[in-house]
Amino acid sequence: MSGGASNFVESVDSVFLLSIIISVFFLVLITVMMIYFVIKYSRKRNPKAVNVHSNMMLEVTWTIIPMILVLILFWYGWVGYKEMADIPEDAMTVEVTAQMWQWQFKYETGKVADSLFVPVNKAVKLALTSNDVNHAFFVPAFRIKKDIFPGRDRAVWFIANDIEVYDIFCAEYCGLNHSAMLAKVVVMSAADFEIWLNAGNDIKPDYKAELNDNDKAETELFESENQN
Amino acid sequence: MASDAEVIGTNRHEPSYLDYKGKHSGIKGWLLSTDHKRIGILYMIGILTFFFVGVFLGFLMRLELIAPGETIVSAETYNQLFTLHGVIMIFLFIIPGIPAIFGNFFLPILIGAKDVAFPRLNLFSWYLYLTGGTLALLSIVLPGGPADTGWTFYIPYSVRTGTNVILPLSAAFVLGFSSLLTGLNFITTVHRLRAPGMTWFKMPLSVWSFYATAWVQVLATPIIAITLMLVAIERLLHIGIFDPALGGDPVLYQHLFWIYSHPAVYIMIIPAMGIVSEIIPVFTHRTIFGYKFIAFSSIAIALFGSLVWAHHMFTAGMSDAGQFIFSLLTMIVAIPSAIKVFNWVATLYKGSIDLAAPMLYVLAFIFLFSIGGLTGVMQGVISINIQFHDTAFIVGHFHYVMFGGTGFAMFAAFHYWMPKMFGRMYNRKLAKIAFWFVFIGFNFLYFPMLVMGWLGMPRRYYDYLPQFHPYHLISTIGSWILITGLIIMFYNLFKALRSGPVVTEKNMWGGETLEWQIDTPPIHENFTEIPVIEERPYMYKDNDPPVEKEETV
Ligand code: HEM
Numbered sequence: 001m002s003g004g005a006s007n008f009v010e011s012v013d014s015v016f017l018l019s020i021i022i023s024v025f026f027l028v029l030i031t032v033m034m035i036y037f038v039i040k041y042s043r044k045r046n047p048k049a050v051n052v053h054s055n056m057m058l059e060v061t062w063t064i065i066p067m068i069l070v071l072i073l074f075w076y077g078w079v080g081y082k083e084m085a086d087i088p089e090d091a092m093t094v095e096v097t098a099q100m101w102q103w104q105f106k107y108e109t110g111k112v113a114d115s116l117f118v119p120v121n122k123a124v125k126l127a128l129t130s131n132d133v134n135h136a137f138f139v140p141a142f143r144i145k146k147d148i149f150p151g152r153d154r155a156v157w158f159i160a161n162d163i164e165v166y167d168i169f170c171a172e173y174c175g176l177n178h179s180a181m182l183a184k185v186v187v188m189s190a191a192d193f194e195i196w197l198n199a200g201n202d203i204k205p206d207y208k209a210e211l212n213d214n215d216k217a218e219t220e221l222f223e224s225e226n227q228n
Numbered sequence: 229m230a231s232d233a234e235v236i237g238t239n240r241h242e243p244s245y246l247d248y249k250g251k252h253s254g255i256k257g258w259l260l261s262t263d264h265k266r267i268g269i270l271y272m273i274g275i276l277t278f279f280f281v282g283v284f285l286g287f288l289m290r291l292e293l294i295a296p297g298e299t300i301v302s303a304e305t306y307n308q309l310f311t312l313h314g315v316i317m318i319f320l321f322i323i324p325g326i327p328a329i330f331g332n333f334f335l336p337i338l339i340g341a342k343d344v345a346f347p348r349l350n351l352f353s354w355y356l357y358l359t360g361g362t363l364a365l366l367s368i369v370l371p372g373g374p375a376d377t378g379w380t381f382y383i384p385y386s387v388r389t390g391t392n393v394i395l396p397l398s399a400a401f402v403l404g405f406s407s408l409l410t411g412l413n414f415i416t417t418v419h420r421l422r423a424p425g426m427t428w429f430k431m432p433l434s435v436w437s438f439y440a441t442a443w444v445q446v447l448a449t450p451i452i453a454i455t456l457m458l459v460a461i462e463r464l465l466h467i468g469i470f471d472p473a474l475g476g477d478p479v480l481y482q483h484l485f486w487i488y489s490h491p492a493v494y495i496m497i498i499p500a501m502g503i504v505s506e507i508i509p510v511f512t513h514r515t516i517f518g519y520k521f522i523a524f525s526s527i528a529i530a531l532f533g534s535l536v537w538a539h540h541m542f543t544a545g546m547s548d549a550g551q552f553i554f555s556l557l558t559m560i561v562a563i564p565s566a567i568k569v570f571n572w573v574a575t576l577y578k579g580s581i582d583l584a585a586p587m588l589y590v591l592a593f594i595f596l597f598s599i600g601g602l603t604g605v606m607q608g609v610i611s612i613n614i615q616f617h618d619t620a621f622i623v624g625h626f627h628y629v630m631f632g633g634t635g636f637a638m639f640a641a642f643h644y645w646m647p648k649m650f651g652r653m654y655n656r657k658l659a660k661i662a663f664w665f666v667f668i669g670f671n672f673l674y675f676p677m678l679v680m681g682w683l684g685m686p687r688r689y690y691d692y693l694p695q696f697h698p699y700h701l702i703s704t705i706g707s708w709i710l711i712t713g714l715i716i717m718f719y720n721l722f723k724a725l726r727s728g729p730v731v732t733e734k735n736m737w738g739g740e741t742l743e744w745q746i747d748t749p750p751i752h753e754n755f756t757e758i759p760v761i762e763e764r765p766y767m768y769k770d771n772d773p774p775v776e777k778e779e780t781v
């Protein structure tokens with residue numbers, strides 16, 4: 001394991017962690033203050049209230065501090081986004097076509113597959129198009145997602161870090177079987193990938209052997225769903 | 229309490245608005261009444277009916293999702309369920325919600341007016357509301373069935389699907405006009421009908437919030453109306469506007485849709501904030517902290533909120549400059565909301581706090597809205613937005629804001645104002661019991677969605693992979709707890725209407741705004757004599773120690 005499933009995981013997750021820490025801090029602060037005041041100044045304990053109208057110092061403090069924090073968050077989010085937006089020139093390209101309700105992956109060699117096979121540790125660019133309505137290509141483990149519109153060229157890229165199998169979801173509602181529009185990313189060693197790529201179209205790769213039983217059942221589940 | 233009630237006190241010889249006999253009587257006296265209070269109640273009947281329908285649909289969806297695979301309905305039905313649920317909850321429940329019920333009933337009273345500026349237009353808006361609601365429900369019985377596009381009607385799917393898309397579109401169109409006319413009415417009312425002496429900074433904070441909301445309603449609604457018309461035209465006449473197959477642009481549709489629908493989020497939440505600002509001083513029995521900051525933050529939210537629509541489209545692609553600006557503005561728009569939350573919490577300080585039902589709902593509002601707001605900030609951070617977008621995280625987030633925020637504020641308002649509106653009191657103990665069911669159920673229902681969203685569970689999914697099962701299961705159980713609470717709550721309120729103890733006390737909570745100085749229930753034109761306002765609301769003078777000088781702004 002090297003900093004998550006893809007090259008983006010580390011930076012996305014660290015911003016996520018920061019935002020969680022800030023959020024939990026404020027939520028706890030607000031909640032604890034509320035509970036404390038409600039107990040301390042309950043009508044029983046404190047029958048006569050005192051008017052406090054406003055306090056400029058406080059107002060400024062609780063405007064400035066959150067402002068600084070959201071600007072910091074914004075900045076890290078922006079940096080992370082730029083990283084995703086700049087696709088390296090030497091990336092290997094796979095053409096991804098979405099249509100109701102399946103995915104198709106086409107390689108530079110002309111090979112076509114219904115799962116995304118990629119070599120580990122290599123930049124992969126996905127050129128995304130749709131044949132019908134809007135879809136979105138989503139691999140949660142890689143922290144990548146991109147909306148796909150018919151008639152537009154979109155692209156995402158990533159570097160997979162581990163030899164593993166991950167879920168692909170369609171994340172933009174596309175009608176009846178939107179929830180069954182699933183596929184897998186299969187990350188292979190460079191050598192295995194080379195063999196697979198040159199093995200011709202008709203040979204269905206035996207990637208399932210790599211999966212444990214649990215994953216296998218799951219894979220079959222969505223494949224059978226995909227057929228209707 | 230009610231120290232100067234006598235100033236504009238009325239003698240109990242005039243009948244209340246409920247018993248008032250105008251030109252018409254019986255049911256006609258309601259359906260043709262231009263009294264803002266009766267119209268408020270007409271809205272209440274409509275809005276609550278749709279709310280119950282929406283909740284029932286939500287219940288069915290959660291039941292379907294209790295386990296992977298088909299449970300109770302087919303995929304097609306499920307898709308129609310969430311669309312209908314979304315359309316009803318957004319356009320028929322939460323957008324009209326607080327302004328149409330409580331704005332209509334209380335806005336004129338709070339500024340010392342006898343009615344809104346255009347009473348007939350007001351009644352007309354209610355009929356538009358009713359028409360829109362009927363159109364939305366009509367699709368259930370027509371061939372083709374209800375739309376299955378989601379409440380966002382994204383093109384091209386909404387042009388392709390065989391279901392009845394035109395009906396909800398025209399429903400939203402008509403409802404848009406209803407909302408727009410209400411907004412227009414409120415703006416004029418606030419400008420023209422304030423009682424003598426009620427300057428802008430003497431207005432109650434809920435009036436500020438109704439006013440800010442009304443501007444958003446008037447300015448943003450035409451855009452959605454036109455956009456939805458264009459979709460209908462595209463579907464009917466096959467003119468290429470948004471559908472790429474016809475030479476249109478689907479992303480243009482998303483821009484136009486969110487230019488309205490993001491500000492619509494503020495149409496939903498600002499009135500709720502007004503309610504909270506109204507209730508807290510009453511149940512702490514002290515002046516509100518930072519009146520001006522709360523008032524101006526409403527305006528700031530309305531202004532900035534109109535400029536952040538494209539944060540719904542970070543994964544849809546924009547120029548880098550666009551991504552940068554929309555993310556930045558989104559983060560900044562969180563600040564005025566944060567300011568409000570801090571001022572509300574500060575108002576508890578040194579108060580004399582009575583944890584009656586309205587206050588419980590308000591405190592829950594602050595907690596749930598904070599979660600909604602903070603998860604909103606998280607989504608404004610572009611790199612993590614990419615992960616959250618269109619997942620259960622978003623579903624959790626907007627239920628926290630709209631339901632935990634606006635919904636809970638509305639529940640607070642019911643418990644706060646109902647005795648005033650109907651002169652009947654509910655069972656206070658039962659109200660608190662219901663509260664705990666609703667509050668706990670709510671968190672069980674929606675918190676798991678935040679977690680599974682981060683783990684990659686997409687939204688609008690009829691079926692899901694087994695790794696998400698535990699979260700879905702907890703969520704569904706949460707929906708049962710929540711709905712149990714809702715049933716207890718509305719049972720209690722409805723029972724009070726029929727047989728609750730009668731209230732004639734003018735000021736049952738010790739409030740200092742004008743509605744607490746008139747009869748319970750109010751008389752036909754609210755005031756026998758228009759009051760003259762000399763002071764800011766929520767002064768609670770009797771709390772001030774006689775010698776000590778108070779801090780001021
Ligand atoms: C007991 C109450 C409720 C339950 C059980 C419930 C449940 C749900 C569920 C399961 C979804 C589908 C999520 C998905 O797309 O994966 C949903 C969507 C939605 N809900 Fe609720 N909900 C409830 C109340 C509300 C309320 C009070 C509001 C508004 C204030 C609301 C507004 C929405 C909206 C706008 C959607 C999105 C529909 C779409 O995707 O087109 N819901 N709700």
Ligand SMILES: [Cu+2]
Nearest residue numbers: 170172174178
């Ligand atoms: Cu889809």
Ligand SMILES: [Cu+2]
Nearest residue numbers: 490493537540
């Ligand atoms: Cu928005």
